[in-house]
Amino acid sequence: MTVTQILFVVLSLMAVLSGLFTIFSKNPVFSALWLIVAFFAIAGHYILLNAQFLAVVHIIVYAGAIMVLFLYVVFMINLNKETEPNKPAWVRIAAVISGGMMMLTLVAALKGASLVPQNKSAEALNIGLASNLGKVLFNDFLVPFELSSVLLLAAMVGAVMLGKRQIH
Amino acid sequence: MNSLQVIPIDWYIILSAVLFGMGVLGVLFRRNALIILMCVELMLNAVNLLLAAFSTYLGDAKGQVFVFFIMAVAAAEVAVGLAILVTIYRNTRTTDIDFLNKLKG
Numbered sequence: 001m002t003v004t005q006i007l008f009v010v011l012s013l014m015a016v017l018s019g020l021f022t023i024f025s026k027n028p029v030f031s032a033l034w035l036i037v038a039f040f041a042i043a044g045h046y047i048l049l050n051a052q053f054l055a056v057v058h059i060i061v062y063a064g065a066i067m068v069l070f071l072y073v074v075f076m077i078n079l080n081k082e083t084e085p086n087k088p089a090w091v092r093i094a095a096v097i098s099g100g101m102m103m104l105t106l107v108a109a110l111k112g113a114s115l116v117p118q119n120k121s122a123e124a125l126n127i128g129l130a131s132n133l134g135k136v137l138f139n140d141f142l143v144p145f146e147l148s149s150v151l152l153l154a155a156m157v158g159a160v161m162l163g164k165r166q167i168h
Numbered sequence: 169m170n171s172l173q174v175i176p177i178d179w180y181i182i183l184s185a186v187l188f189g190m191g192v193l194g195v196l197f198r199r200n201a202l203i204i205l206m207c208v209e210l211m212l213n214a215v216n217l218l219l220a221a222f223s224t225y226l227g228d229a230k231g232q233v234f235v236f237f238i239m240a241v242a243a244a245e246v247a248v249g250l251a252i253l254v255t256i257y258r259n260t261r262t263t264d265i266d267f268l269n270k271l272k273g
Contacts, residue, residue, distance in 0.1 A: 002174050004174045004175060005174055005175060008175050008179060012179075012183050015183070015187060016183075016186055016187065016190070019187060019190045019191075019210055020190065022194070022203075022206060022207070022210065023190060023193060023194040023197060023198065023203070023207065028200060028202050028203060031202075031203055031206055032206065035206050035209065035210070038210065038213070039213065042213050042216075042217055045183075045217055045220075046217075046220055048175075049220055049221055049224045050224055051220050051223070051224060051232055053232075054220055054232050054235060054236075057236065057239065058216075058239070061239050061242075061243060062209070062213075062239075065243065066209065066242070066243060066246050069246060069247065069250055070202070070205070070206065070246075070250070073202065073250045073253060073254060074202065076254065077202075077253075077254065077257045077263060086199070087197070087198075087199055087266075091196075092197060094196070095193055095196030095197040096193060096197070098192065098193075098196055099189045099190065099192045099193030099196060099197075100189065100193075102188070102189050102192045103185050103186055103188070103189025103192075106184075106185035106188060106189070107181065107182055107185045110181045110185065111178065111181065113177070113181065127223070127224070127227060127228070127229040127232065128224070128229075128232060132229055133229055133232055133233060133236075136229045136230060136233050137233050137236070140230065140233075141230075141233050141237075144237060148237055148240040148241075151240065151241065151244055152240060152243065152244055154244075155243070155244030155245075155247050155248050156247065158247075158248050158251070159247040159248050159250075159251040160251075162248070162251035162252055162254075162255050163251045163254055163255070165258075
């Protein structure tokens, strides 16, 4: 195995194991912290894929913004006194079977995915850099980009409105 | 040596499918709404990873731009979702989704 393959396997094991810890941790704080580990492993995958700008944005958005939001909510709502009761056994077995079958179906559906022969020119390896992505984003995807700003504004207004204490 | 030559695309497909399946498992398995939102994030990340992998293997930057849009939607989703969660907690003092069965027929 080459170094790149070893890196892939290590990062994959890190992502999968920390994802499993996220699901099965009793304490929501530990779930959030393990999810941060999973996000960092996925950022490592992006670097492995020559998508450097994507990796940086991923860390800033997920580990920086979304997980801070999660941790604040965990701290705000006091979950210590109540121990979360588990679902009944048959629901949990059904959940494991459904999740496993979902995974198998996805693998089976995508297994034969054949890509057109990739062009390994020097230009093709630089697509993950900020200048190249910026050109694509502002030339081909200008309207979706502007619309996503409207979406973020609407989400912000909605979150503030929902979080406001209602006065009757 | 770059990663395209030594890592087959199938590895990324399997990894993404495993991560997505774990997200589905978590949504079905847990009762805490907070953990369920985290598992939704895990599923979105699996999709993002596969999009980035296909984008790099095809040498086309459009896949990575799609990942940015998915990140924007995920940020909006988690902000609104957590606001709803806090409102639910304020009214019911619990985040157990099995408690929220008022819409059940």
